[in-house]
Amino acid sequence: MIAEVIVDVSAYPIDRPFDYLVPASITAVIEVGSRVKVPFGPRKVLGYIIGLKEESELDRSKLKPIDELIDLEPVISTELLNLSKWLATHTLAYEIDALQVMLPAAMRAKYEKVIVVDELEQIEDEAFKRFLAGRKRIPLKEAEASGLLTTVKDYVKQGIITVDTAIRQQTAVKKVRMIQIADKETLETLLASIQQNAKKQMELMNWMIEHAGETISAKQLMEQSGIQAAILKAVIEKGAATEELAEVYREPELPQLKDTAIPVRLTEEQAVALARITDSFDKRKPETFLLHGITGSGKTEVYLRAIKHVLDQGKEAIVLVPEISLTPQMTARFKERFGPLVAVMHSGLSSGEKFDEWRKIQRGEVKVVVGARSAIFAPFENIGLIILDEEHESTYKQEDTPRYHARDVAIKRSEYYNCPVILGSATPSLESYARASKGVYSLLTLSKRAKDQELPAVTVVDMREELRNGNRSMFSLPLADAVRIRLEKGEQTVLFLNKRGFSSFVLCRDCGTVVECPNCDISLTYHRANERLKCHYCGHEERVPLQCPQCESEHIRFFGTGTQKAQEEIAKLFPEARVIRMDVDTTRQKGAHERLLRQFSEGQADILLGTQMIAKGLDFPNITLVGVLAADTTLHLADFRAAEKTFQLMTQVSGRAGRHDLAGEVFIQTYTPEHYAIELSKAQHYEPFYQLEMAARRQYGYPPYFYVTLVQFTHEDLLKVADYAEKGTRFLKEHLSQHTVIIGPTASAISRVNNRYRYQCLIKYKKEPKLTETLQQLIKIYRTDWIKSGLIMTVDVEPASIF
DNA sequence: AGCACGCCGACT
């Protein structure tokens, strides 16, 4: 038998199957989708079996045998295998990358070189003998650390030892010591025979008698009995208990949140939406629904009931949320409703925890997965429903290879399983809404809030006016007053600061110089905590200068408003207010996010101040005021989605206020109050916004009227990058059809990152059958030729942004 | 991507 294997090497000439002989010993168990260890050139690598056959085009003598079968059961189903193939073609990625992205990181191979000593007797070098200490397989690293590399080399040359590659899985199954306590009689006999001075052992025995016959983990036993490990060991040796290692799942800690009551009745709109979805499911149609529901309209309840329906029919469901750790409340609701049938996958889990959740899915122990983007590859084999909540979120697009969009993968999988997909959002992406308008997706609308609450009253504050009136702080008078009222009433406020482009930077007030990163064309961000300037793109760090590097003036100081600055202003304006700040700095620690949110939900603070991360999912009854400190920062990004992003953000943020009994109020501070994205977000007027934005997109030829693909070139040398960008663009122009618009080459919006200059070329097309083929040709030229000069070229089909 | 092979300069 011969196996076709995709090997774990991301390189252009390797991106195809290689044939291997299947040793007779494993022919009975080998399956497509299992991983193997194979010799590849002079080393060993991990590979995925994508096919089995009897004959190879190559001569059998050229084939090497598989070294080892790693999985007895396939880790990739045939459905996912085909999907990976599609993914690789569609996103122009290597097949190996498309395969790896489907598995938890813990299953990716880690390679380690190992010294193998066959005949210990042949070793004469004394120092090396001592180092080996009788061992036959030792990591090469250890020899290196002991300075024995030359000795190893000599022995390898003499053929006495060899160097092999060991493939190590990052995390394996977690095991726990389980103690089975003996029966009462045995224990009592033992107790009688124990030495009188072994007080502790007697104590433990007595405890065990009370728990005779039970099985308990060693850790729990020690906690409950208050006995040390050494004592336990002694007692086990005497025969009072037996122990064995048992597989366990790491139980990720779930935040304790207040129970959200299950509403007895659905609103009419909810009921209609649910019926449409379950009907589609019953008819086994791969139908994609766009569930457009304003904030607070109860989309989640529709999801939950649709899932219930699917589970009752013995099928499985995948639920994607933008970044699950951001919405602990959402997770909690799923756990409440479906209990142990739910697996949770999010970035806050350790790689071991993710692996465990993955295994639960694969073994069919759970029926629902709630997770971030990569959960779309959950190894279910009987999917009945796929949900993307907040479908407009750009986090569904992976930023590095394979650059896939979870929405596309979801639809692809639904076609295989003949099941519905729900795309849910209060502010759908223009692409999705346009498709729904054209009937490609089925539109479901929830236009009323579930509990019949009013939408919050939104006030747009013109900050130019404030400035004219002499208010130079970041709080307008109306917002400051509103905060003060909340403090008096004991209600809570959420203050939102648009992070991007709004961090503090250092500016010379004499010559206007802004301190920039020496490696990137971007201003450095001021960090108060350690009085340093940092680059968010390359990580460069330096001290805050005391003099302007340009004019040597001493009037150089930080400017602008990060969350730290905002916190200081709050402290000045409202000294009595208790503030929780949530940004990258305060949430870096594991679990910090949940902790801060819990504190806020328990009323331990009056004001929650944060960035992007607080825009979603927050749902606390006592929040009656939301303030957006500067709405226009996302508006001026050099991206065709800038207005859409702003509208979405404003709507999401406003939706945080007054979701329960108390009425909500929202203040949006801006320097461009007349912009339609801001104006229309006030009353969540999605439809008019959609119309206006579509007109703009049509005029400039952007999605959804055109598809966009971005080709980016980076190089240390400005002249070279311009040159290659020109060559690449010319190639595309020559090979793509006449109707396709090619813009560029142009310098990217951030023209230098990490000392590399960036150029790009934008391809806009309605229908371009030759696109994939042409891009593949371009990539081939790049891989075989241009790459040698130090150029890096990337292709992003339908990018999330075009910086 | 790694890794070996191979062909040139620098140093014991």
Added chain:
DNA sequence: GTCGGCGTGCTC
């Protein structure tokens, strides 16, 4: 003479 620099080419 040998060590080691990295250009070139291959991996079933």
